[in-house]
Amino acid sequence: MGQIYAFDGDGHVEEWEETFSDKYLDPEFRDQRPVVVETGEYEHDYKWKIGEETLRIGGSPSSKDGVVSTEYTKMAKWRGPHESGEFHSAKDRLEVMDAEDTWLSVNYPTLFLSWPIAKDPALNQALTRAYNRWVADISSQYPDRLKWITAICPSDIDEAVKEMVRTHEEGSVGLMVFGEYNEKSIDHDYFAPIWACANEIGMPINVHPGTAALGAMKQYPSLAGDQFLMSVVRGFKAICGSGILDRYPNVKVSFLETGCTWIDFATEVMDFTLDNIEHRIELGALREEHQSIMERGLPQMKPIEYIKEGRIFLGFEVDDDLLPYMLEKYGCDCFVYASDIPHSHRITDSPKYLLNRDDIPQKAKDTILWRGTAELYGLPKPFQSVAAAE
Numbered sequence: 001m002g003q004i005y006a007f008d009g010d011g012h013v014e015e016w017e018e019t020f021s022d023k024y025l026d027p028e029f030r031d032q033r034p035v036v037v038e039t040g041e042y043e044h045d046y047k048w049k050i051g052e053e054t055l056r057i058g059g060s061p062s063s064k065d066g067v068v069s070t071e072y073t074k075m076a077k078w079r080g081p082h083e084s085g086e087f088h089s090a091k092d093r094l095e096v097m098d099a100e101d102t103w104l105s106v107n108y109p110t111l112f113l114s115w116p117i118a119k120d121p122a123l124n125q126a127l128t129r130a131y132n133r134w135v136a137d138i139s140s141q142y143p144d145r146l147k148w149i150t151a152i153c154p155s156d157i158d159e160a161v162k163e164m165v166r167t168h169e170e171g172s173v174g175l176m177v178f179g180e181y182n183e184k185s186i187d188h189d190y191f192a193p194i195w196a197c198a199n200e201i202g203m204p205i206n207v208h209p210g211t212a213a214l215g216a217m218k219q220y221p222s223l224a225g226d227q228f229l230m231s232v233v234r235g236f237k238a239i240c241g242s243g244i245l246d247r248y249p250n251v252k253v254s255f256l257e258t259g260c261t262w263i264d265f266a267t268e269v270m271d272f273t274l275d276n277i278e279h280r281i282e283l284g285a286l287r288e289e290h291q292s293i294m295e296r297g298l299p300q301m302k303p304i305e306y307i308k309e310g311r312i313f314l315g316f317e318v319d320d321d322l323l324p325y326m327l328e329k330y331g332c333d334c335f336v337y338a339s340d341i342p343h344s345h346r347i348t349d350s351p352k353y354l355l356n357r358d359d360i361p362q363k364a365k366d367t368i369l370w371r372g373t374a375e376l377y378g379l380p381k382p383f384q385s386v387a388a389a390e
Contacts, residue, residue, distance in 0.1 A: 005382040006351040008097070008105040009373035010208075010256045010315060010338030013087040013135060014060040015111045024130040024137070032123050036064040044070045048111065050118050050127075057117075058343055060110040062086060075344040085342035090141035096341060097145070101351050103382055105339065106147040106373065107135060108176055108208060113228075115181065115212040121155035128153045129163060136170050147173045147377065149206065154181060157190065161197045173377040174204040174254075178212040179235020180227070186235050187242040199248035204376055206254045207235040232258040233266055236303075240270050243297035245311055254336055254376050256315035261322045263314055263330070267303040274298065307334050313376040318347055318354040327364045336372040 018024075020033045037054065039045045046061045046069050047054040059079065062072040068082045079085050083092040087107070097105055109131055111117060118124040128151045139146040150167040152160040152175065164175060175198060177186055184190055186207065198205050209228050211217065217225065232255050239245065239253060277293065280286050286294065299306075306312045307330055316323055316335050327335070337354075340346035347353050355365050370382045 005103040007370035007373035008339045009336035011105040011107045011341045013107050014085045016086040019134045024133040026126050029126040036061045058110045078344050079342040100349050104145050108149050109151050112151045113210045125153040149174045149176045157193050161193050164197050168201050174206050176208050178210040179231035181212045185238040187238040187244050195248045199250045204252040208256050236266050240303045243299045246300045254313040260316040260326045318350045324359045332364045332367045337369045
């Protein structure tokens, strides 16, 4: 089979005490820094204390004062050494990547998969800046193989744009967003400055699973309780149905970590919705609810056309049953391989798992582990990267 050079388009890091240390956190917020506290639920079980709130997102935090959580220790088979999970150094993460035949990894946060993590918007913005400085600093120890994504706090859209520009200049290869923030979907006019900035500087916008409609979660838990994954699907509908990709033609968009089995359903829903509106236009039967769509402009293409044009990229799981069908229908270039290191639900050594599947054509296997990631983030092709390093 030869050497594998996987390009991981959606790895993760888990924030720890160093993330919000004086080295990274703005001086005026250091007296409000997040601290790790024992929950008392069982031995060495931790949460972040931010203001008066305590929270834990995924495995963050997984240590306190150098003592690793009991949960992390029990799940180390999947998660790897905690020094890698917490991104103590490039060397720590590269050891895990090398063991899984992964040449390059684009890393996303863990704690910031919920928004906001601090009630005070100014503090929340400061925490995202600290995170971005920290992940950039560790990644800079081996920049050819460790890439990173910008986290923002959109409560101040102008500040979010400033952070996009700053981090892009420091080496960020993309922006993480959610499909919705409380009552606003990601295509809302409020977010237009983000789209305009991404269009100008060439920064991909990546819709990642997350919880950012906390108000809805409290008021309508039966409706909003599934938003972590479903916000990606709703983000797909909002973006593909709004014409936003036509207004910002330099922006590539991805929809990550939700598998690929939902895509056919979502594209068919969008096709039905847009066909219905176009039919109503022909008949002169538009209703009031269609006016906002018309004012912003109908999308010029259907979702599958944006995908095949290289504007939309899609995550997948290496054990997705429908992956062979999806590759046949949508092609191999749009799919972004992801390891999900160091989260506990992942499949370890997933590049080999994929290559060992006997239901995927060899041609697809030769490209799916790297091409989509390289195309989305504008990265050198794997053999160019390896040759340069050697």
